[in-house]
Amino acid sequence: MNVINPATEEVISVLTPDTAATVAAKLKALRAGQKNWQNHSVEERLAIIERFGELVVENKPELARILTSETGKPISQSINEINGSLGRIQHLKINAEKWLESEMITPKDATVEFITHEPLGVIANISAWNFPYNVGYNVFLYALVAGNAVLYKPSEFASLTGLKFGALLHEAGVPANVFEVVIGSGAVGQYLLEADLDGYFFTGSYKTGVHITQTVAHKLVPVQLELGGKDPLYVMDDVVDVRQAAINAAEGAFYNNGQSCCAVERIYVQEDIYEEFVQHFTEEVKSYKLGDPMEEDTFTGPLTRPQQIAVLADQIKDAVAKGAQLVLGGESLNRKGYFMSPAVLTGVNHTMELMREESFGPIIGIQKVSSDEEATDLMRDTPYGLTAAVFSEDEARARKVLDQMNVGTVYWNCCDRVSPNIPWSGRKNSGLGATLSYMGIRAFTQPKAYHWRG
Numbered sequence: 001m002n003v004i005n006p007a008t009e010e011v012i013s014v015l016t017p018d019t020a021a022t023v024a025a026k027l028k029a030l031r032a033g034q035k036n037w038q039n040h041s042v043e044e045r046l047a048i049i050e051r052f053g054e055l056v057v058e059n060k061p062e063l064a065r066i067l068t069s070e071t072g073k074p075i076s077q078s079i080n081e082i083n084g085s086l087g088r089i090q091h092l093k094i095n096a097e098k099w100l101e102s103e104m105i106t107p108k109d110a111t112v113e114f115i116t117h118e119p120l121g122v123i124a125n126i127s128a129w130n131f132p133y134n135v136g137y138n139v140f141l142y143a144l145v146a147g148n149a150v151l152y153k154p155s156e157f158a159s160l161t162g163l164k165f166g167a168l169l170h171e172a173g174v175p176a177n178v179f180e181v182v183i184g185s186g187a188v189g190q191y192l193l194e195a196d197l198d199g200y201f202f203t204g205s206y207k208t209g210v211h212i213t214q215t216v217a218h219k220l221v222p223v224q225l226e227l228g229g230k231d232p233l234y235v236m237d238d239v240v241d242v243r244q245a246a247i248n249a250a251e252g253a254f255y256n257n258g259q260s261c262c263a264v265e266r267i268y269v270q271e272d273i274y275e276e277f278v279q280h281f282t283e284e285v286k287s288y289k290l291g292d293p294m295e296e297d298t299f300t301g302p303l304t305r306p307q308q309i310a311v312l313a314d315q316i317k318d319a320v321a322k323g324a325q326l327v328l329g330g331e332s333l334n335r336k337g338y339f340m341s342p343a344v345l346t347g348v349n350h351t352m353e354l355m356r357e358e359s360f361g362p363i364i365g366i367q368k369v370s371s372d373e374e375a376t377d378l379m380r381d382t383p384y385g386l387t388a389a390v391f392s393e394d395e396a397r398a399r400k401v402l403d404q405m406n407v408g409t410v411y412w413n414c415c416d417r418v419s420p421n422i423p424w425s426g427r428k429n430s431g432l433g434a435t436l437s438y439m440g441i442r443a444f445t446q447p448k449a450y451h452w453r454g
Helices: 020-039 042-058 060-071 075-100 132-145 156-172 186-194 206-219 242-258 274-286 307-321 372-380 395-402 437-442
Strands: 002-004 011-014 103-106 112-119 122-126 149-153 179-181 200-203 223-226 231-235 264-270 325-328 343-346 363-369 387-391 409-412 445-452
Touching: 020 112, 020 122, 020 149, 020 179, 020 186, 042 060, 042 075, 042 132, 042 156, 060 075, 060 132, 060 156, 075 132, 075 437, 122 132, 122 186, 132 149, 132 156, 132 200, 132 437, 149 156, 149 186, 156 179, 186 206, 200 206, 206 223, 231 242, 231 372, 242 264, 242 274, 242 363, 242 387, 264 274, 264 372, 274 325, 274 343, 274 363, 307 325, 307 343, 307 363, 363 372, 372 395, 387 395, 395 409
Parallel strands: 122 149, 122 200, 149 179, 200 223, 231 264, 231 387, 264 363, 343 363, 387 409
Antiparallel strands: 002 011, 103 112, 112 445, 325 343
């Protein structure tokens, strides 16, 4: 399996994919190792995960270069991701013992009742390439602290990073038969679906999420899905600084080249400030340096997957054919690598694929609205339910709109943000279950109820 640098199209590594036989062997090892791992105290498991975090910091320059070389993420953003992901370890350090300990329910009754939280067993973590540290940590670190063994499959576009996770976890003290990495494309993922596992935790597309759920349904094991979004942002006419709102919205749309499930994918702006907002927004996007992702001042690198360029080009073509104006970008660059200049379209509406289908790339449509009611209706017009944002000076006015959003996360005067302190979850086509917060700790356990009579 060739690992290709999306900025140069050069093969930077050749890996041997797993087979059905190697997956089975690794699962057998994990079955043996999990029992002993479960017998370690939470405190002991946490100490090992903390050591893993220290090793990540010690190796951060190398890890950032690896991530940039195989995904095209600008090096400054790779470093930002590695730094930010360490907050998950701090969250576990503060909260894991509390939420994994036994709970006494009726300590003084004739029959004492209490609850323990046992690990699921051996779980599959089928992960994503766009933020492998963040979305990976959300699953495998929390699962390990809870006493599970993990069969980890990184995306084929982040395989080198996934292998480094395994090496550093083992160096930190996680036994080799408690965390195993499997490498390969969707065929290897299918081997995991056919294997005898105790839970499936997936980050990726809606289509693949449905396939996973349907395939493993007969096993009656937990399935958790972190899927895509068509995340709206609404800019109300009472914002004091329209330019700053535009700067924040542009970063929310184009950070990591828009390759984020919670990136801003459609913008609605009140008509009184629409022209001013569009002007500031396009000026900000023009200032982004597009080029070599290894250069520290690059903001926009190549797309990770070359086939996505055609998807985005089709969305632009459809929108323009239906009356939209392409005011900036949208060109494939005449150079090696999977580059596309960030595209901004105005005059858009919901007849266009751009405003309905997930883009997952450097493209945004900005639509003019006349009222909060119109904006609310348009924001809700989607099969996805991941995030929604409002920029406004009036908290009550913003809250009225956001309370009507059928999504897992809402933002007031911010966007494209994830915190380990509160749950990360999707509704409808954006997923099932929650990671992070105490819910993300408990997600990797199953309760056992005790009726205790002396």
